Amino acid sequence: MNHPVPLVEIVRSGLREGLHHGSAVLIDPDGATRLSLGEVSSPMYPRSSLKPAQAAGMLRCGLDLPAADLALAAASHSGEPEHVSRVDALLRRYSLNEDDLQCPPELPMGEAARRGVSVERRITMNCSGKHAAMLATCAINGWPTADYLDPKHPLQVAISEAVVDLADEPIARTSIDGCGAPLFALPLTGLARIFQRLVTTPIGDAMREHPWLVAGTDREDTRLMSAVPGLISKIGAEGVFAFALPDGRAAAIKIADGADRARLPVATALLATLGIEGLDDLAEAPVLGGGAPVGTIRLIAGAVR
Incomplete structure (x- = not known):
């Protein structure tokens, strides 16, 4: 069995102070593996990177949403005012409200989004768009909403079937x-196959058209989709990241220690191997000392090749 490999280094005042290990796979349009680093064939939890596939399962159940709402169904949004108002409007369209959401209450994500907000709400939780879409799918099918998160609920059974179909892999757990x-x-x-198969579907089109709704101000997905024409991407907790280009080239990344800050350096390096340059502002992140940059977080030279 392969193991995660060193991918990203943290350098402070000229000295390396740490490493992030991880795994990554890059596949070609025909499904062949172009690049494999670390452990890419053992099961892991994709976390929110799975949201586009969950949205695909809802579409297969008859959900019909405008592109902006479909992007929100696949989102880990910041809970900024427009995110919240759109989720609210989606719920009300199906005679539902915030009380029907079963995601936990949370504050919005990020300093700017939290400014002036002191109360945790379900609708400001980053997954509320997905949950609103799940409830809407139940409403149009006449399914009960009180237990819509039960794995045996018809909605969740349909979503799991869509995930298996798109991934061309059984669900391990x-x-x-x-x-x-x-x-x-x-x-x-x-996970890479899922993105490859969704990139030219209505979900891919919606994510490309509305990258801010997928994430929010200054968030990774917003920045990357805005910088690379045609690309779709989706972060997941615990250092997961996946993307695909319209020609079918796709990638998935897992940072072993769950570090979010290591995702973009690896993603931009993988894109560079595909000839997509000009992402220098995404390839490194500053290390701060006393509020000022004193170092950098960057890909280890030669780690992706």
């Missing part, structure tokens, strides 16, 4: 995600 929804374990290769 089912758990519960941070938002309360069922979470399915897959290898990185399966």
Whole structure:
């Protein structure tokens, strides 16, 4: 069995002070593996990187949303005012409200989004768009909403079937995600296949058209999708990240220690191997000391090749 490999280094005042290990896979349009680093064939939990596939399962159940709401269904949004108002409008369209959401209450994500907000709410939780879409899918099918997160609910059964179909992999294990929804374990290769197969679908189109709704101000997905024409991407907790280009080239990443800050350096390096340059502002992040930059977080030279 392979193991995660060193990918990202943390350098402070000229000295390396730490490493982030991880695994990554890059596949070609025909499904062949172009690049494999670390452990890519053992199951792991994709976390919120699975949201586009969950949205695909809802579409297969007859959910029909405008592109902006479909992007929100696949989102880990920041809980900024427009995110919240859109989720609220989606719920009300199906005679539902915030009380019907079963995601846990949380504050918005990020300093700017939290400014002036002191009360945790379900609708400001980053997964509320997905949960609103799940409730809407139940409403149009006449399914009960009180237990919509039960893995045996018709909605969740349909979503799991869509995940298996898109990943071309069996679900190795089912758990519960941070938002309360069922979470399915897959290898990185399966996650990359999901993005490859969704990139030219209505979900891919919606994410490309509305990257800010997928994430929020200054968030990773917003920045990367805005910088690379045609690309779709989705972060997940615990250092997961996946993306695909319209020609079918796709990748999935897992940082072993769950470090969010290591995702973009690896993603930009993988894109560079595909000839996509000009992402220097995404390839490194500053290390701060006393509020001022004293170092950098960057890919280890030669780690991705």
